[in-house]
Amino acid sequence: MALLDWIVLLSTLFFIVAYGSYKTKGSKNINDFIRGSNESKWYTIGLSVMATQASAITFLSTPGQAFHSGMGFVQFYFGLPIAMVIICLVFIPLYHRMNVYTAYEFLEKRFDLKTRTLTASLFLIQRGLAAGITIFAPAIILSAVLGWNLTFLNIVIGALVIIYTVSGGTKAVNVTHKQRMAVIFLGMFAAFFVILYSLPQDITFNKALKIAGASGKMEILDFSFDLNNRYTVWTGFLGGTFLMLSYFGTDQSQVQRYLSGSSVRESQMGLIFNGLLKVPMQFFILLVGVFVFVFYQFNPSPLNFNPAATKAVAKFRAGCSL
Amino acid sequence: MNETKEKNPQKWERSYTIVLIANLMYIIIFYFLMQYFT
Numbered sequence: 001m002a003l004l005d006w007i008v009l010l011s012t013l014f015f016i017v018a019y020g021s022y023k024t025k026g027s028k029n030i031n032d033f034i035r036g037s038n039e040s041k042w043y044t045i046g047l048s049v050m051a052t053q054a055s056a057i058t059f060l061s062t063p064g065q066a067f068h069s070g071m072g073f074v075q076f077y078f079g080l081p082i083a084m085v086i087i088c089l090v091f092i093p094l095y096h097r098m099n100v101y102t103a104y105e106f107l108e109k110r111f112d113l114k115t116r117t118l119t120a121s122l123f124l125i126q127r128g129l130a131a132g133i134t135i136f137a138p139a140i141i142l143s144a145v146l147g148w149n150l151t152f153l154n155i156v157i158g159a160l161v162i163i164y165t166v167s168g169g170t171k172a173v174n175v176t177h178k179q180r181m182a183v184i185f186l187g188m189f190a191a192f193f194v195i196l197y198s199l200p201q202d203i204t205f206n207k208a209l210k211i212a213g214a215s216g217k218m219e220i221l222d223f224s225f226d227l228n229n230r231y232t233v234w235t236g237f238l239g240g241t242f243l244m245l246s247y248f249g250t251d252q253s254q255v256q257r258y259l260s261g262s263s264v265r266e267s268q269m270g271l272i273f274n275g276l277l278k279v280p281m282q283f284f285i286l287l288v289g290v291f292v293f294v295f296y297q298f299n300p301s302p303l304n305f306n307p308a309a310t311k312a313v314a315k316f317r318a319g320c321s322l
Numbered sequence: 323m324n325e326t327k328e329k330n331p332q333k334w335e336r337s338y339t340i341v342l343i344a345n346l347m348y349i350i351i352f353y354f355l356m357q358y359f360t
Binding site: 071074078081082084085088089090092093096209210212213214216218219220221233264265268269272275276279280283 | 331332334335337338340341342344345348349352353355356359360
């Protein structure tokens with residue numbers, strides 16, 4: 001990495017952690033910590049909800065999905081706006097009326113403590129496992145770029161996240177998510193334009209999409225009822241709606257985002273904001289993958305895209321030849 | 323929570339109609355993109 005890369009990486013990390021800790025110092029009680037003092041505006045909630053769902057995995061695996069199978073994955077998100085409307089109409093008013101701190105507290109009030117304990121435990125196990133992968137993905141990238149030990153990087157990233165979440169609670173997460181989304185969007189647009197300008201001079205945007213289309217990467221919609229096909233318009237609407245309902249409606253990582261709203265209306269508008277932007281955002285991330293595919297039609301693609309793995313293979317080969 | 327402004331939070335809002343129409347618009351745009359580029 002060049003000096004400029006180091007400056008950008010370290011200052012971004014430092015700024016996010018420091019800003020999150022500074023803006024949220026003085027969280028005095030459980031309401032401050034879990035519901036961010038109920039001060040969040042709709043745009044903070046919307047961006048935070050989007051950033052919670054969009055981890056490093058999204059920006060690594062989604063372009064990879066488009067590179068391999070085309071744009072069809074976007075159909076998976078067609079149910080999301082429907083789920084957002086149902087959550088706005090049913091879940092949010094219910095959670096606010098019962099004045100709960102977690103989705104599972106609602107279950108205790110509605111059923112009993114055993115139900116709450118079971119669902120909260122399931123959430124913690126599931127989220128614990130998912131967080132491991134969420135931290136592991138960027139650690140792989142940093143390990144490849146920096147050449148550092150993967151385990152060490154997992155610990156460093158995990159420690160940074162723990163510092164600002166434990167010290168600042170939900171408010172810190174909401175505050176830093178805005179910066180995270182800015183970094184994510186800037187990175188995404190930068191990656192897109194770098195790939196676009198790396199194509200041969202006579203390959204325009206239109207021509208690149210024609211090449212992608214000729215290779216079957218622009219099959220965005222599938223109206224068939226083929227049960228073997230995972231991503232169709234129908235699975236997007238039906239499966240996507242229920243999946244998003246369960247994720248946004250009952251997963252505490254998302255529920256606590258909109259419970260921090262300064263009013264029911266702010267919480268609802270935050271989710272509607274997410275419902276409006278999510279599909280075009282996913283489309284654009286997939287498009288980056290399609291352009292990477294087009295790029296490699298004109299450039300030799302490496303056998304292995306991870307430089308660390310290539311180094312390991314080279315080392316192994318060197319060892320064998322000795 | 324500001325309860326005075328929120329007498330009926332379960333009422334259908336215009337923003338819900340907008341987000342659902344936008345979703346359909348995305349699908350229509352994707353359809354034409356697919357037709358044009360494949």
